[in-house]
Amino acid sequence: MTETAExxxxxxxxxxxxxxxxxxxxxxxxxxxxxxIERGEAAGAKxxxxxxxxxxxxxxxxxxxxDEAPVERRITRNCVTFLNATSSVxxxxxxxxxxxxxxxxxxxxxxxxxWLAEKCEEAGVTVMPGxxxxxxxxxxxxxxxxxxxxxxxxKDAGGRRVxxxxxxxxELRSRVVVAADGVNSFIxxxxxxxxxxxxxxxxxGVKSVVSLPQETxxxxxxxxGDEGAALAVVGDCTEGVGGGGFLYTxxxxxxxxxxxxxxxxxxxxxxxxxxxxxxxxxxxIAPYLEGxxxxxxxxxxxxxxxxxxxxxxxxxxxxxxxxxxGLTLNTGLTVRGxxxxxxxxxxxAEGIGAALDSKDTSKAGLAGYREKFFASYAGQDMKxxxxxxxxxxxxxxYKQYGELVADVLYGAFSLDTQPRRxxxxxxxxxxxxxxxxxxxxxxxxxxxxxAL
Amino acid sequence: xxxxxxxxxxxxxxxxxxxEESHIExxxxxxxxxxxxxxxxxxxxxxVYAEEPDGTISVEYAACLECGTCLAVxxxxxxxxxxxxxxxxxxxxxx
Numbered sequence: 441m442t443e444t445a446e447x448x449x450x451x452x453x454x455x456x457x458x459x460x461x462x463x464x465x466x467x468x469x470x471x472x473x474x475x476x477i478e479r480g481e482a483a484g485a486k487x488x489x490x491x492x493x494x495x496x497x498x499x500x501x502x503x504x505x506x507d508e509a510p511v512e513r514r515i516t517r518n519c520v521t522f523l524n525a526t527s528s529v530x531x532x533x534x535x536x537x538x539x540x541x542x543x544x545x546x547x548x549x550x551x552x553x554x555w556l557a558e559k560c561e562e563a564g565v566t567v568m569p570g571x572x573x574x575x576x577x578x579x580x581x582x583x584x585x586x587x588x589x590x591x592x593x594x595k596d597a598g599g600r601r602v603x604x605x606x607x608x609x610x611e612l613r614s615r616v617v618v619a620a621d622g623v624n625s626f627i628x629x630x631x632x633x634x635x636x637x638x639x640x641x642x643x644x645g646v647k648s649v650v651s652l653p654q655e656t657x658x659x660x661x662x663x664x665g666d667e668g669a670a671l672a673v674v675g676d677c678t679e680g681v682g683g684g685g686f687l688y689t690x691x692x693x694x695x696x697x698x699x700x701x702x703x704x705x706x707x708x709x710x711x712x713x714x715x716x717x718x719x720x721x722x723x724x725i726a727p728y729l730e731g732x733x734x735x736x737x738x739x740x741x742x743x744x745x746x747x748x749x750x751x752x753x754x755x756x757x758x759x760x761x762x763x764x765x766g767l768t769l770n771t772g773l774t775v776r777g778x779x780x781x782x783x784x785x786x787x788x789a790e791g792i793g794a795a796l797d798s799k800d801t802s803k804a805g806l807a808g809y810r811e812k813f814f815a816s817y818a819g820q821d822m823k824x825x826x827x828x829x830x831x832x833x834x835x836x837x838y839k840q841y842g843e844l845v846a847d848v849l850y851g852a853f854s855l856d857t858q859p860r861r862x863x864x865x866x867x868x869x870x871x872x873x874x875x876x877x878x879x880x881x882x883x884x885x886x887x888x889x890x891a892l
Numbered sequence: 893x894x895x896x897x898x899x900x901x902x903x904x905x906x907x908x909x910x911x912e913e914s915h916i917e918x919x920x921x922x923x924x925x926x927x928x929x930x931x932x933x934x935x936x937x938x939x940v941y942a943e944e945p946d947g948t949i950s951v952e953y954a955a956c957l958e959c960g961t962c963l964a965v966x967x968x969x970x971x972x973x974x975x976x977x978x979x980x981x982x983x984x985x986x987x
Contacts, residue, residue, distance in 0.1 A: 479975055481908065485983040486958060549987030570979035607978070624960040626974065637964070644961040646937040648901065649986040693986070702935065706965055711934045713898055720895045736986040737901035739937035739959040 447613040449475045449566075450796055452605055453620055454573045454627060456483035457549070458493075459762025459781035460620030461556035462501055466789030468563035472796065475612065476557070476565050477605070479572040484553030487622075488647065488738045490686055490695060492670050493552075494544045494779040497818070501782065502559060509555050512546040512690035513668025514539050517661065520773060522842030523675040523685070528724045529845045539667065546668050546688045546695070547778075548649070576617055576627050577604040581756050581802070601802070602631060602757035615801045616792050617758045620785070623741045625764035633755050637766070639703035640833060641745030643683055646716045647697030650732035654692045660728055661689050672775065675842040677719045681705050682838055685719045686775075687728055693735055694728065696720065699742055699775075701833070742777075743768045747826035753784075753813075754791075754806045761788050767818075770832060771825050772892050783818030831891035834884060836876060844874045898939045902955050910980035914953040916940070916962075917972040923949055926967035935961050957982050 453464045456478035464476040480486040492515060499505045506514075516538045521530030538544070557567050581601040604613035605627075619628045623642075628634040652660075661669040668689045677685035683700035698719050705712060719725055743749055749766030753759060761767075762781035769776040791809025795801045813819040851866035861869075871878065918941075923929040929949040933941045938955045941962065958981055963973040975981070 479978050481979050481983050484987055486981075488984055488987045491987075550984040551987070553987070572975055572978035624963070624975075639965065642961075642964050644935060644937065644959060702961065702965055705935060706931050709934065712937055712961075713939065716937070717895045734896060734901060734904050736904055736984065737898075737937075737957075738905070738982075738984060738987070739957050739961070741960045741964060 447604065447615050449473045449612070449614040451475070451616045451618060451792060452477065452612060452614040453618040454605060455620035455622060455764070456480075456553060456557050456567065456569070457487050457620060457622060457762060457781065458498075458553070458556065458778050459764070459785045460618065461553065461560055462498070462782050462785035463618050463620060463761055463789050464560045464565045465556070465563050466501065466786060467792060468560065468565045470789070470793045472793070474565045475614070476560055476567045477571050477573055477607065478557070478567070478569045480569060482554055482569050483557035483567070484550040487549040487553050488740045489547065489549050489778055490645065490647070490688060490697065490775065491547050491549065491778065492544050492688055492775070493547045494774070494776060495542060497779050497782040497786070501786065506542055506545070510551040512548060513663070513666050514542045515544040515546065515670050516667045517663065517669040518773075519669065519671040521671065521673045522845060523673045523677045523722065523724060524842045524846055525676045526723075527843075527846035527850070529842060529849060534662070544670070546670070546690050548690060548695075571607050573605045573607050573621070573627060575606050576602045576631050576758065577606055577611060577613065578631065579603050600631065600756070602755065615757070615796060616806070618788060618792070619758060619760040619764050620762055621764050623743050623763040625760060628758075628760045628764055631755070631758070633752055633758065633760065637743070637745060637749060639706065640701060641743065641749050641766075641829075643699045643701045643742040643744045644705070644712055645697055645699040645740045645742050646712060647695055647739065648720070648737050649690070649693050649695055649735040650729050651693045651735045652729075652732045656731070657689050657692070657694065663689065666691070672773070673725075674838055676839075677722060677725070678838060679710060679715050679718055680835075680839045681708055681710055681715060682833060682835060685725070687725070694732065696725070696729060701744060704835075744770060744829055746770070746829040747822050748829065750822065754803050754809055756802045759788050759792065759806055759809050761785050767822070769821060769825055769828070771828055772832065780818045780822070783816050784813055787813035787816060787819070825891070827887075827891035831887050834887070836880060836884060840874060840876050844870055844876055847874065902938060906983045906985055907954060908980050908983055909954050910976050913977060914951065915974055915976045915981070916951050916953045916956065918949045918951055919970050919972075920948050922967060922970040926970055928965070928967045928970035931965045932962040932971065935965050937961070
């Protein structure tokens with residue numbers, strides 16, 4: 441397809457989050473004219489994550505990342521816990537190897553993202569904060585002359601080609617638009633590239649950042665120096681609603697939150713803030729936060745659909761990256777989004793570069809993005825864990841399993857002057873008293889083995 | 893330690909309030925008929941929505957944290973929700 445009117449930029453990126461900043465930076469490094477538009481007062485002002493960032497990918501983009509970027513702590517301790525009302529059973533994995541090389545860091549996005557936007561500016565990107573993109577501009581894809589009519593996007597992408605963006609009264613044109621506007625991605629939905637997601641593909645995360653002295657954090661979480669801990673919790677913490685809770689250590693604060701699946705939350709008629717309060721007040725969670733002061737309260741819609749949610753990520757003149765493309769991954773042990781944002785942005789920048797060089801920015805011309813993403817470790821992980829979301833929807837995960845494991849351990853640890861039985865017999869008895877059935881255990885075990 | 897109330901939590905955040913324009917609009921009839929009203933009251937972490945004694949849903953748009961959860965659970969036509977104008981709304985300092 442031939443180019444029509446001379447655009448203002450090679451690429452317009454909408455949204456200065458991780459995906460948008462990395463894409464803009466990489467494209468500027470290729471020598472492209474790039475505009476990065478952000479609706480917040482500054483980059484990061486609208487952005488919120490849990491947030492553990494698996495950092496190897498972003499270190500490849502910015503070799504000085506760990507030393508220069510405002511990261512919080514380097515994760516060397518991962519805990520995964522079944523939290524019941526009055527008991528708790530978990531895996532506590534702490535390993536110095538996770539610090540050398542560094543594998544994951546905690547971040548606070550209102551601090552990290554301005555650094556990324558600054559890197560973009562240094563690379564030559566025009567950064568425009570405080571501007572909301574209302575819609576993308578489209579033209580009839582078959583129009584071959586410069587007088588093709590420009591319209592606000594319709595509901596059907598069929599035959600339409602994205603040629604720029606509209607923000608208020610301003611129209612800005614580019615050869616390619618990158619939709620990096622987050623999980624709600626209004627612009628990709630408006631142009632018909634992406635559809636409204638079913639509720640089982642979405643969760644709401646509610647988070648508090650609680651300030652605590654550095655020494656208190658290190659003592660409570662068994663850390664030294666800039667080491668950090670990531671605690672993932674399932675079970676009673678969400679009052680049985682599908683989802684989980686988390687505690688992540690920052691330098692001098694703790695990020696604490698819950699993430700609950702919207703289909704289950706609405707079906708159970710629970711109030712999301714009650715679920716969060718219940719977690720904060722839990723006898724095994726509250727002590728971590730004792731004496732802390734709330735620094736900020738926030739929330740975020742989370743894509744949980746995995747591979748099923750990805751769908752189309754390119755059309756004539758536009759690609760979607762990061763959360764906007766539904767790129768998140770919950771494997772039960774690791775919860776990922778920001779590293780996938782980096783990987784998709786790197787792939788998109790390569791794909792867009794090739795399309796610009798060949799002067800074909802149609803969907804076919806941009807196909808390199810999809811190919812490169814799914815050839816990357818991140819894209820392959822999306823496929824590997826394609827069955828994980830359906831597995832994690834099994835409701836037994838959020839109530840009965842934690843109680844069963846605690847009952848088995850209680851049988852082992854509570855020396856009540858009765859003669860001991862072998863552990864297997866204790867476990868059988870606990871299972872008999874649990875609402876769980878052996879066939880459910882077998883079914884979940886097989887499904888879990890395949891999905892995770 | 894008793895958790896803070898939602899308004900106490902929100903008071904810790906920084907907001908640039910758009911005095912001229914609300915970014916949220918509830919269609920009361922559809923919200924009531926579809927159950928969207930109760931659903932958005934329950935799912936909003938900022939308690940933007942409240943059910944009034946007459947059954948209508950009131951909107952405190954200034955408190956919005958802009959997650960989009962309400963729009964995700966709303967029935968078609970029950971809720972108009974978009975981002976505030978550029979530079980307005982919540983401005984995270986931690987994130």
